[in-house]
Amino acid sequence: MVISPLSEDDTRKLGATLAIATPVILIKELFENALDSGATTVVVLISPNTVDRIEVRDNGHGIDPSDFDALGRSGYTSKLKSLHELATVGARSLGFRGVALASINTLAEVTITTRTSSQPVAEVLRLVDGGGIVKEGRAGNPVGTAVCANNLFANFPVRQRSVIKEAHKNLAKIKELLQAYTFARSGTKVAFRVFGKPESTWCYTAQTGGGVKEAARQLFGHDVASRCSLKTYSADIKEPREQEKTGAGKSLSFEGFLPHAGADPQKIAGAFFSVDSRPLSPIRGTGKKLLSVFRAHYNQFPPGTKEEKATKGILIRLNIVCPPGSYDVNVEPAKDDVIFVDEEWVIGHFKQYLLSVYPRKEDDYENEGGRGYTTAGLETPPASSSGPKDTCKPIQDGLWICLDLLTAPARTKTATVATSIQQSSPIIPRVGTRFPRASMRSHHWKG
Ligand SMILES: Nc1ncnc2c1ncn2[C@@H]1O[C@H](COP(=O)(O)OP(=O)(O)O)[C@@H](O)[C@H]1O
Ligand SMILES: [Mg+2]
Numbered sequence: 001m002v003i004s005p006l007s008e009d010d011t012r013k014l015g016a017t018l019a020i021a022t023p024v025i026l027i028k029e030l031f032e033n034a035l036d037s038g039a040t041t042v043v044v045l046i047s048p049n050t051v052d053r054i055e056v057r058d059n060g061h062g063i064d065p066s067d068f069d070a071l072g073r074s075g076y077t078s079k080l081k082s083l084h085e086l087a088t089v090g091a092r093s094l095g096f097r098g099v100a101l102a103s104i105n106t107l108a109e110v111t112i113t114t115r116t117s118s119q120p121v122a123e124v125l126r127l128v129d130g131g132g133i134v135k136e137g138r139a140g141n142p143v144g145t146a147v148c149a150n151n152l153f154a155n156f157p158v159r160q161r162s163v164i165k166e167a168h169k170n171l172a173k174i175k176e177l178l179q180a181y182t183f184a185r186s187g188t189k190v191a192f193r194v195f196g197k198p199e200s201t202w203c204y205t206a207q208t209g210g211g212v213k214e215a216a217r218q219l220f221g222h223d224v225a226s227r228c229s230l231k232t233y234s235a236d237i238k239e240p241r242e243q244e245k246t247g248a249g250k251s252l253s254f255e256g257f258l259p260h261a262g263a264d265p266q267k268i269a270g271a272f273f274s275v276d277s278r279p280l281s282p283i284r285g286t287g288k289k290l291l292s293v294f295r296a297h298y299n300q301f302p303p304g305t306k307e308e309k310a311t312k313g314i315l316i317r318l319n320i321v322c323p324p325g326s327y328d329v330n331v332e333p334a335k336d337d338v339i340f341v342d343e344e345w346v347i348g349h350f351k352q353y354l355l356s357v358y359p360r361k362e363d364d365y366e367n368e369g370g371r372g373y374t375t376a377g378l379e380t381p382p383a384s385s386s387g388p389k390d391t392c393k394p395i396q397d398g399l400w401i402c403l404d405l406l407t408a409p410a411r412t413k414t415a416t417v418a419t420s421i422q423q424s425s426p427i428i429p430r431v432g433t434r435f436p437r438a439s440m441r442s443h444h445w446k447g
Contacts, residue, residue, distance in 0.1 A: 029100035034058035072105035073131030090329030269313025285337035
């Protein structure tokens with residue numbers, strides 16, 4: 001069998017269809033570029049069949065004429081100088097591979113109109129196949145950039161036909177995508193328009209001081225938004241082990257807009273997780289894990305009032321602000337997942353955060369100096385327990401409280417007992433923390 005090289009052109013085309021597989025991904029990439037350019041307003045326009053014309057306009061810093069020739073070339077980026085910066089680039093910009101614009105240029109005819117604050121007028125540039133530009137003239141546009149891709153997948157007719165067939169579905173996905181970004185970055189105004197279909201127009205108008213709450217109200221309605229509250233948490237970093245992860249003066253914090261306790265967790269209408277304002281996919285990797293930790297915690301909370309339980313949909317929005325260098329962002333082609341250097345550490349603090357947002361009566365034990373808890377009126381522990389008979393009592397169906405924790409005078413003892421129950425948790429549970437009965441059975445008092 002002869003192994004021979006494909007032409008550069010063919011290799012580029014094959015790679016481009018992987019990077020930009022659908023119009024949804026194309027818009028995601030252009031939208032990310034707009035946000036990375038510091039835009040406060042982004043307008044997305046698309047033709048109904050999703051291939052004839054796709055345009056993203058922003059009011060960001062524009063592209064300097066000295067960079068024009070680099071446009072549309074694969075591996076050309078202003079966001080990453082070398083792989084050494086990969087550990088910290090995720091916090092600075094959404095893009096970093098220098099692949100998207102080149103791929104779009106391979107799959108469509110691209111025109112860019114751009115102006116920086118030092119230019120009197122905008123330049124209209126047509127990207128050349130393979131990279132570089134031809135100047136097409138000047139325009140009176142304001143500072144910012146408009147990237148227009150025409151005739152997407154013209155060289156891939158089968159792909160183009162199938163994309164056109166899925167236009168309706170993809171338009172809905174684009175809207176969802178823009179909403180997820182809006183929720184992660186509520187300070188940016190966003191408009192979405194389908195040419196010739198005014199009924200499909202969607203706009204988000206960021207209001208001064210409105211923030212996440214206002215975004216939730218505009219995106220999901222007043223009812224859903226009013227059932228959530230803003231809750232923040234900063235990891236109190238004292239241990240040397242934690243300091244290593246955070247660098248000087250930087251810490252880990254959680255900015256959440258979380259549902260009030262008592263709603264039915266099965267009715268999660270939207271879960272929006274982000275790391276340093278980078279939206280994460282909630283169906284895989286870190287986003288999926290965060291959602292399952294949330295569910296597990298929220299599930300344990302006693303059901304609320306009839307009205308709370310009847311809530312149509314609950315909303316979770318969480319942004320994690322991370323110390324520099326604490327995660328790898330180069331995980332998924334879509335850049336919507338991260339791998340933490342120490343995931344247990346982050347998840348451990350996430351659990352602490354959830355405990356602070358949804359405190360249980362027993363969690364107040366420590367704050368109250370241990371008052372109010374006695375061993376009176378206890379029931380026996382689970383039948384399979386091999387531990388002392390007076391060390392746990394049922395709190396509610398399936399949940400038991402460890403009384404050793406309640407009566408433990410020192411944190412050391414708490415840690416020993418708790419670790420034997422929740423071996424996977426890097427966090428020492430607070431005195432009075434409850435554990436699922438199942439986990440007490442499997443680890444009961446081994447420590
Ligand atoms: N809307 C925009 N505003 C300003 N610069 C842009 C815009 N779109 C693209 N660019 C420039 O083009 C470069 C290449 O874009 P892209 O291929 O998406 O790569 P990346 O975003 O990974 O750097 C970017 O690094 C940026 O300098
Ligand atoms: Mg990009």
